[in-house]
Amino acid sequence: MxxxxxxxxxxxxxxxxxxxxxxxxxxxxxxxxxxxxxxxxxxxxLRTGELAGRPVEFGAESFLMRDPAGGESAAVGLIRRLGLADAIVHPTVGQAALAVAGELRPIPGGTLVGVPGDLEKVAAVATPAADADRDAGRPLLGADDDVSVGALVRSRVGDQVVDRLVDPMLGGVYAGRADDLSLATTMPALARAARVEHTLVGAVRAAQAAAPRPPGAPVFGTLxxxxxxxxxxxxxxxxxxxxxxxxxxxxxxxxxxxxxxxxxxxxxxxxxxxxxxxxxxxxxxxxxxxxxxxxxxxxxxxxDYASVALVTLALPEPALPRLSGFLVPATEGLLIKASTFFTTKWGHLARPDGLALVRASVGRYGEETSLQLADADLVAAVHRELSGVVGAPLPAPVADHVQRWGGALPQxxxxxxxxxxxxxxxxxxxxxxxxxxxxxxxxxxxxxxxxxxxxxxxxxxxxxxxxxx
CATH class of the missing domain: 3.50.50.60 (FAD/NAD(P)-binding domain)
Structure with a gap:
């Protein structure tokens, strides 16, 4: 037997x-x-904790609803298999911003992880190079080529688009730098399109067309x-x-x-x-x-891996902009690389007493010294920088939490x-x-x-x- x-x-x-x-x-x-x-x-x-009497994520915050081919993502499929589909919720505020030159500017639409599919739409954030993205009569990449995201995008539309848009978008996901990260691994749809298309804008549009999203369909979900x-x-x-x-x-x-x-x-x-x-x-x-x-x-x-720290603050009735959060280009010189306004972004977390949960991510690849601060000093630095970005002093937190993830994100x-x-x-x-x-x-x-x-x-x-x- x-x-x-x-x-x-x-x-x-x-x-x-x-x-x-x-x-x-x-x-x-x-x-x-x-x-x-x-x-x-x-x-x-994946770690859900509690702060000021509310559940809050101390790790991954959400999942993509659709896979790269446009179908249901594997996360949603597993959630359905486990009988949790009715618990899926979506952001009530989806607009995020970039902290650029001392102000919050809305992240432009029509990009693929910050890579523009329309150069005019990114002009409010970054100015493309003067001779941007000319058709040289051949595909951007050879059949088996892989380059860094930064190398490709800089060569086509210039440094500012990378530094102000692509780099912070990738940094928010990988805590890495666009100049170091593989295009084929981090943006496979764009890599495939770049082996056919002659311009970066054309490759972005082709990649987007290959995985269309129904109008109004949510991008992200959580439980x-x-x-x-x-x-x-x-x-x-x-x-x-x-x-x-x-x-x-x-x-x-x-x-x-x-x-x-x-x-x-x-x-x-x-x-x-x-x-x-x-x-x-x-x-x-x-x-x-x-x-x-x-x-x-x-x-x-x-x-190699990057380490990060996630600092969550419970703030009593802060004056926050109506945004899901913001990203910070490395060129801005801040400790924070991203922030999420949890109770604004996720309506199911909103509280009648006005207490807001705000999370900031600290730590970029190669800049691990920023994570050597003690928890209390990290909280104070994050609170100070958040106040500066939103343009008004934020109230002192009534509770805080620091979650350190050593070696968390592959590069x-x-x-x-x-x-x-x-x-x-x-x-x-x-x-x-x-x-x-x-x-x-x-x-x-x-x-x-x-x-x-x-x-x-x-x-x-x-x-x-x-x-x-």
Whole structure:
């Protein structure tokens, strides 16, 4: 009689949990799934807390409603699978601004992550180069080229568009710089269009046309009650054994699968499994792969990460502009790189007493010294800068919270996708029952992480033959 499969999911973030749910849904009945999470909490960068009596996100705030092809995003699909679709809420205020030259200017429409599809629309924020975006009679990129976002956009429309618009937009997502981030990884639709189109504006419009959004359709969503509801529901639906405070310290291939060494050095636990989904950041994954796949470990171990701090303030009746928040170009010289006016943006969080929740993000790649401030000093600096940006002294916070995320956001250098494809191909050729998943490989954002975990689960099922062994 064939015994049930035993699958280990290393990492209890949303990627690992999505993998566990997909395994439960599609693997043979009786499959034993165990999720190993080294910390005491599931969810990774999804963490709902409370401040001044209201739920507030101390990590990821929302998810995209649609995928790059225009269909329902993987996050929405998982939420539906978990029975939480009725809890999806959308922003009530969508307009955000840029803090430029001492004032807040609305982010112009018609851009793709800040890259303009209409040069006239960005003129209020940035002035394109005088000879901007001329057709040279050939595609912007070769068939296999990858460049940094900044390199492409600077060459077509000049520095100011990058510095004032593209860089802060990318910085808000990746905490990185446009001049360092891979176009093919961070903006794949634009990269595809740039291999056909002769102008940047034409490539932006082509990318937008390839994934049309119905008029009035919301771009973002979150869950009433907080995104930790998604984490809890996924853990429950997976039917997995959840092991918190269970660090996996070693992976060894065996004749039939894998041996995991779990727990402290002084009292290790050895676990035998048939397959492993490795859903942890690139550097810890590399450490686990050093002995069994050293070339793969060297490749993924080279991925760098940015650290950030999220500072949330509860402010009594502040005079805030009617905006969802704002982004700050690095050229402005502020500690803050982005801010969200939570109780303005999300109507379901509004309070009758006028208490407002405002969150600011601090920390850009290469500028980690800004994160060395003590919590109280970080709160004071954020409060001071927020007052300066909105143009009026803000009231003292009645409560505050500082959430530090060390090594939180991957920095994808040009060529990332090719390096990753080669690493995965090498791993598949030698160890098909060990699969990488997560933001370090496939991109940031809840939908991308969910899709990465689900894809990894599918690969495990295929590698194990589609039925119990």
């Amino acid at each position: 064939r015994r049930p499969w035993r699958v280990a999911v290393v990492g209890g973030g949303i990627t690992g949990l999505a993998a566990a749910v997909r395994l439960r849904d599609n693997a043979p009945a009786g499959t034993e799934i165990t999720v190993y999470e080294q910390s005491g909490a599931l969810g990774g960068k 009433a009650g907080g995104l930790s509801r998604l984490v809890e529901a996924a853990a429950q639906a997976s039917g997995a054994t959840i092991r918190r405070d269970a660090a996996v310290r070693e992976l060894k291939p065996t004749a039939d699968g894998w041996q995991l060494t779990v727990g402290p050095t002084r009292d290790p636990e050895r676990v035998e499994v048939d397959a492993v989904v490795l859903a942890v950041p690139a550097r810890p994954a590399a450490r686990l792969l050093t002995d069994c796949a050293p070339a793969v470990a060297a490749t993924i171990g080279g991925l 994808y250098a040009p060529g990332h996708l090719d390096r990753l494809a080669a690493a995965r191909a090498a791993l598949r050729a030698t160890h098909p029952t060990l699969v990488l998943a997560g933001a370090g490989y496939d991109g940031v954002g809840i939908p991308v992480c969910v899709r990465s975990g689900e894809t990894a689960a599918g690969e495990i099922i295929e590698a194990l033959g589609g039925s119990g062994q």
